[in-house]
Amino acid sequence: MRNRNRATALAGGDRLVVALMLGIPTLLHVALVWLPALASVGLSFTEWDGIGGLADIHWVGVQNYVDIFTHYPRFWPALQHNLVWLLFLIVLPTGFGLLLAVLLDRRLRFGALYQSVLYLPMVLSLALVGFIWQLVYQPDQGLLNNLAGLHVNWLGDPDINLYAVLVAAGWRHAGYVMLLFLAGLKAMDPALKEAAALDGANSWQTFWRVTLPVLRPITIIVLVVTVIEALRAYDIVYILNKGRNGLELLSILITDNIIGEASRIGWGSALAVVLLAISLGFIITYLVQVFRREERS
Template identity: 65%
Template sequence: MKTRRYSTRDKVLLAGGLGVAVVVNVGLIWGPTLASVALSGTGWNGIGPIKWVGGENYGQLATDYPPFWSAVRNNLLWLGFLGLIATPFGLFCAVLLDRKLRFSRVYQSALYMPVVLSLAVVGFIAQLVYSSDYGVLNAIFHLKVDWLGDRAINIWVVMIAAGWRHVGYVMIIYLAGLKAVDPALKEAAAIDGANEAQAFFRVVFPTLRPVNVIVLVITVIEALRAFDIVYAINKGRNGLELLSVLVTENIVGEASRIGFGSAIAVILLVISLGFIVTYLSQLFREER
């Protein structure tokens, strides 16, 4: 088999293509990330001289900044809701649609429709549904519940609105994975006497491992970077505090505290990497 030799022109094109990708990646992702890590140890306000304060920002977060712990709680609730309720429901919808139900294309389009909307738009729709003054929900059922103003329930109703969008995203990914499963596997399981549930959990679902990794990463990222929907509703306050909102408020808010906001961003980065790296390391260990 002859080995192709790259010409000078090919090498220039490859170097140019890779070079642009690397520059963009470093400039827009790794550069700001490393800068945030460095600035998290400073007391910089974005204008004056940069003053090194070490771990003072992290200590203040833990002991003297109540919104931080509320945001951590809400982000973990968000992650648990998407991971344990919205994602399994998306998988369930994908399994039903994979059975070639009548009007499955209509159901698929209806479930996927929210995915084309940004979370900010979903937030405005949530206001129309849950508003205590003009909300559809209170009007239909003749209720007087302040769904978005009550700190005890507003995070739950907002998570339902975000889950509405997440279900369609997960559904379409799993549906693509199910279409790629060899039908012979299901037939072999049926011949061995397995019912539909046993065939799915013991034969089909294990073959979806690569899809599961993708869905897990998407779920963690969606849960931890959630910002648009709560900011559109009430700027992420009164029970809707999230880490991403605190980062924005401290870095570009009225009282600019870039070092303090960067410390929150670093914690958000560590939490997200912790989930993803732990799962991927276990996955690769099992494959080896």
């Protein structure tokens, strides 16, 4: 009887521990993520300078959205830059990261060293990455101009500075993508490749017909992470030139309107909602297509 009561007490204590371990992070997540997000949606329909209480908040409906789309000249260039950023990360760093993962999966000599070196930029914060590449891109004493014998203002020229920053962002992103794909390749059953080889498939055919389909769950994660990284990009651009002169991004506009000199909480919240809608649009559309393909197969 005592042993049964003791087991019941332990079970009850375990339930309490599990409830605390799940409940506290959930409450923090709701309080720090979802409630501010819902508050931003509500504030996007208001006019408020951030000073005063609730009485100073004035309802304006969808006027903030109308003004952003029609009377805010910085919005459309910023949106275009974010889409270019997204397309670049999906095509080049993601493809390069997949290539690196495939090469490292072949158990090259010093493979662990290569993996650590390639992943190292991901350990660095985007602010530090921006500082490093600021030294590389300096027009007079920069590493790139000195090595190439050029006199290019990489960050000051609005025609090229976006692509220069994309190289820096891609340098960091490729290592993360490589690690995700490499984890998927390590978990892959070697018998699948052996069966493909017995059927006469070459390396290229094995990759497209066996390896890539097996990596589909990892590919979904990589694309979702890439969309989030591209649309929330802020640190590296702000460090390089505060998001001006050709480097405007939606995240920069949100910050400028909420905590800038002319504090417009309603406008900033509306921009944040637009950015959230674009992010969810990309992610949901891709996930729906993937799940439909899986159901058909």
